[in-house]
Amino acid sequence: xxxxxxxxxxxxxxxxxxxxxxxxxxxxxxxxxxxxxxxxxxxxxxxxxxxxxxxxxxxxxxxxxxxxxxxxxxxxx
Amino acid sequence: xxxxxxxxxxxxxxxxxxxxxxxxxxxxxxxxxxxxxxxxxxxxxxxxxxxxxxxxxxxxxxxxxxxxxxxxxxxxxxxxxxxxxxxxxxxxxxxxxxxxxxxxxxxxxxxxxxxxxxxxxxxxxxxxxxxxxxxxxxxxxxxxxxxxxxxxxxxxxxxxxxxxxxxxxxxxxxxxxxxxxxxxxxxxxxxxxxxxxxxxxxxxxxxxxxxxxxxxxxxxxxxxxxx
Numbered sequence: 571x572x573x574x575x576x577x578x579x580x581x582x583x584x585x586x587x588x589x590x591x592x593x594x595x596x597x598x599x600x601x602x603x604x605x606x607x608x609x610x611x612x613x614x615x616x617x618x619x620x621x622x623x624x625x626x627x628x629x630x631x632x633x634x635x636x637x638x639x640x641x642x643x644x645x646x647x
Numbered sequence: 648x649x650x651x652x653x654x655x656x657x658x659x660x661x662x663x664x665x666x667x668x669x670x671x672x673x674x675x676x677x678x679x680x681x682x683x684x685x686x687x688x689x690x691x692x693x694x695x696x697x698x699x700x701x702x703x704x705x706x707x708x709x710x711x712x713x714x715x716x717x718x719x720x721x722x723x724x725x726x727x728x729x730x731x732x733x734x735x736x737x738x739x740x741x742x743x744x745x746x747x748x749x750x751x752x753x754x755x756x757x758x759x760x761x762x763x764x765x766x767x768x769x770x771x772x773x774x775x776x777x778x779x780x781x782x783x784x785x786x787x788x789x790x791x792x793x794x795x796x797x798x799x800x801x802x803x804x805x806x807x808x809x810x811x812x813x814x815x816x817x818x819x820x821x822x823x824x825x826x827x828x829x830x831x832x833x834x835x836x837x838x839x840x841x842x843x844x845x846x847x848x849x850x851x852x853x854x855x856x857x858x859x860x861x862x863x864x865x866x867x868x869x870x871x872x873x874x
Contacts, residue, residue: 583749584749586754590754638740640739640793640794640795
């Protein structure tokens with residue numbers, strides 16, 4: 571089963587890459603872009619048929635490796 | 648005194664550190680990341696570089712490597728651990744040190760000499776060191792130290808800030824902060840002060856004709872304190 575994870579910077583944490591992307595978009599005449607926050611996306615293939623079990627395993631992976639909880643949040647989708 | 652430098656795939660300051668430690672009298676040994684144990688040591692060093700290609704987050708993969716359990720056990724038993732640059736990043740990713748090192752504020756790789764002020768000398772790393780301000784070299788893309796306000800309060804309450812970026816006179820403000828680090832933090836200790844992580848590279852400042860000798864002061868002093 572495939573589980574998808576999105577890791578994003580927490581609110582208030584500086585995202586200089588997002589800022590640079592936003593400024594570039596503004597410079598390309600996308601004047602209405604107010605903010606860009608860059609994140610990471612993971613496709614995880616787990617050898618498991620029970621969705622709840624798979625998701626709880628992925629949750630542990632997020633906490634232990636995929637996200638640094640000091641600055642990042644994760645979302646399992 | 649015996650020291651061990653851990654080599655991860657992508658470490659690139661491991662041999663510089665080996666040269667520096669031996670120059671000042673340590674009996675140094677190199678330890679591979681895939682080993683399970685570390686030979687008897689008075690000091691373990693996690694060197695600078697790009698362990699595991701900086702994949703995922705700097706230091707995050709090294710923080711799960713085989714050897715790290717031995718490093719954590721050593722540190723938990725009061726052993727001295729020094730992490731320089733990528734080594735500092737690894738120490739935060741293992742939770743041996745609080746906080747995280749984010750990408751530099753202005754998105755540039757910084758490679759230059761800086762001045763840092765020693766903020767706390769009541770520890771084995773800096774006790775009795777003659778100078779208060781050291782000129783050291785930095786070379787990093789992710790040196791922007793960050794932690795939550797609550798964590799920062801704990802760090803300050805426990806006097807864990809080791810070195811701070813400043814000018815040659817010790818004056819610190821945003822102008823002398825190369826990477827956007829919170830409170831100009833260049834290095835921190837754990838609560839017990841047996842673990843030090845810092846972005847500047849003392850091992851690059853050990854020859855007057857090449858760079859400077861403030862790194863020599865650091866190593867000589869550390870060895871003296873260990874004796």
